[in-house]
Amino acid sequence: MASAIIDFVALERPGHSSELANATLIEQLRERARAFDRDRMAPYVAHFRAKHSDTIAGIFFYGSRLAEGERAKGSLCDFFIVYDDARFHERVGQRLLNCVLAPNVYTELFDGCATKVSTVSLARFRREMSPAARDIYHQGRFGKRVALVYARDGAAEEVLLATWLAGMRALVGRTLDLLGETFTFEEFLLEVLTISYRGEVRAESPDKVARLLEAERPFYEVVYRRLLEERTGTAPYRQAVSRWRRFWTRRFLARSRRRMFYRWPKMILTVRNWLEVALAKLERTKGIVLPLTPLQRRFPLIFGWGHLWRVWRRGLLKGPDTHNANRKIETPNDRPRG
Numbered sequence: 001m002a003s004a005i006i007d008f009v010a011l012e013r014p015g016h017s018s019e020l021a022n023a024t025l026i027e028q029l030r031e032r033a034r035a036f037d038r039d040r041m042a043p044y045v046a047h048f049r050a051k052h053s054d055t056i057a058g059i060f061f062y063g064s065r066l067a068e069g070e071r072a073k074g075s076l077c078d079f080f081i082v083y084d085d086a087r088f089h090e091r092v093g094q095r096l097l098n099c100v101l102a103p104n105v106y107t108e109l110f111d112g113c114a115t116k117v118s119t120v121s122l123a124r125f126r127r128e129m130s131p132a133a134r135d136i137y138h139q140g141r142f143g144k145r146v147a148l149v150y151a152r153d154g155a156a157e158e159v160l161l162a163t164w165l166a167g168m169r170a171l172v173g174r175t176l177d178l179l180g181e182t183f184t185f186e187e188f189l190l191e192v193l194t195i196s197y198r199g200e201v202r203a204e205s206p207d208k209v210a211r212l213l214e215a216e217r218p219f220y221e222v223v224y225r226r227l228l229e230e231r232t233g234t235a236p237y238r239q240a241v242s243r244w245r246r247f248w249t250r251r252f253l254a255r256s257r258r259r260m261f262y263r264w265p266k267m268i269l270t271v272r273n274w275l276e277v278a279l280a281k282l283e284r285t286k287g288i289v290l291p292l293t294p295l296q297r298r299f300p301l302i303f304g305w306g307h308l309w310r311v312w313r314r315g316l317l318k319g320p321d322t323h324n325a326n327r328k329i330e331t332p333n334d335r336p337r338g
Contacts, residue, residue: 022165025226029161032219033148036061041149047110048081048117049150055085057122058160059150066147067215076107076116079149080141082160084122097270101263102128103138107272116271122159129167135256136174137263140196143171145216171195172227177249181241188228188237189213189220199256 041061048059063078080103081088089095089104098104103120120128120138128138142164151157175192193209213220232239 021226021230025165025223026158026161028219028223029164030157032145032216033161033164036066036147036149038149041147044077044079044110044115045150048079052081052083052088054152055083055088056150057082057084057152057156058148060142060146060160061149062141062144062146063116067145067212076114077110078116078118080118080120080146082120082122082125086121088119088121097266098124101259101266104270105267106270126163126166129163129170131170131173133170135259136171136196136199136253137256137260139167139171139174140199142167143192143196144212145219168223169227169230172224172231174249174252176228176231176239177242177245179239179241182236182238185221185225185228185235185237189224192224193220195253199253200260 044061045059048056058081060080060082061078062080064075065077086095089098094104098119098121102124103118106117106119108115108117125138127133128135129142133139146164148157148160151160171192175188175195178195179188179191190209190213193212197209228237
C-alpha cells in the first residue's frame with residue numbers, strides 16, 4: 001500500500017516553479033490538520049482501527065463539532081474514513097455500495113455521542129477531489145478546515161494532505177466561474193464556503209457560512225488567498241469570465257443536486273434511524289420540531305415519508321444563501337441580464 005501512495009505522490013508532483021509554494025501550502029494544511037483535541041479523539045481512532053485494522057489510510061474529523069466546538073453541541077461527530085484495501089468492508093454488498101455515489105454513510109452511537117461515519121476508497125477520494133469529480137460532495141466538505149486525526153504512516157499523511165489541497169484548489173476554480181470580472185477577497189471567501197451548499201439539498205441555518213468563516217478566518221484567509229492568487233494574481237482581483245466555464249459549472253452544480261437526491265435511498269439503507277437523524281438535523285438548523293408517532297418510528301420506510309414531503313413542500317431543505325442555487329442554468333448563448 002505504501003508503494004502505491006509513494007507512486008501517487010510522484011505522479012502528482014508539481015513543476016519546479018510551484019514546488020515551494022505547494023510545499024508551503026501543504027505545511028499550512030498539516031498544521032491545522034494536526035490541531036485537535038487528541039485525548040478526545042483517541043477513543044474514536046482506537047475504535048475505528050480495532051474495527052478495520054490496517055485497511056485504513058487515514059481518518060478525518062470535520063463538520064460543526066470541529067469548527068464550532070461546544071456551540072455545535074447536539075450535532076453529530078462527523079468522520080471521513082479513507083481506506084485503500086477492499087477488505088475494509090467485510091460484506092460484498094457494502095463494497096458494491098461504495099462504488100455507487102460514494103461515500104457510504106453510517107451512523108452509530110459511540111461513547112455517548114451520535115457519530116456519522118463516511119467511508120471512501122483512496123482511489124475514489126482522489127478522483128472526487130480533482131477537477132474530474134462527478135459532483136461537489138467531497139470537495140464541499142473538504143473545502144472547509146478538517147482535522148486529520150489518524151494517518152497510517154508518513155506516506156499516507158502526505159497523500160491525504162495533497163488530496164485535500166487538490167480539492168480546495170478545484171473548488172477555487174469552480175468558485176471563480178460563478179464570480180464576476182471584479183470582486184473583493186471577502187466576496188470570494190464567502191462564495192468558496194457557500195458553493196458546496198449550492199450543489200446540495202440539505203437543511204442548514206441561514207448564518208452557517210458566516211459562522212464557519214469566523215471560526216477559522218485566519219486559516220481560510222491565508223490558504224485561500226494563496227490559491228486565489230495562483231489564478232488571478234494579487235488584489236485588486238480581476239478575471240476574464242468565460243461564459244462556457246460559467247455554464248458548465250452551473251451544470252455541474254445542478255448535477256450535484258440531482259446526485260444528492262439519488263444518494264437518499266442509499267443513505268436510508270446505511271444510516272441507522274435515518275428519519276430521526278434527518279428530523280434532528282431539521283430541529284437543530286431550522287428550529288422546527290416534527291414529532292414521530294410510534295408507528296413512524298417502527299416503520300419509517302412506510303409511514304415516515306409524510307414528514308419528508310412536508311419538509312420539501314415548505315422549502316426547508318435549503319442551505320445558507322441559496323437564493324441563486326436553483327436559478328435557471330444559462331447557456332453560453334444566453335444574453336447577460338442587466
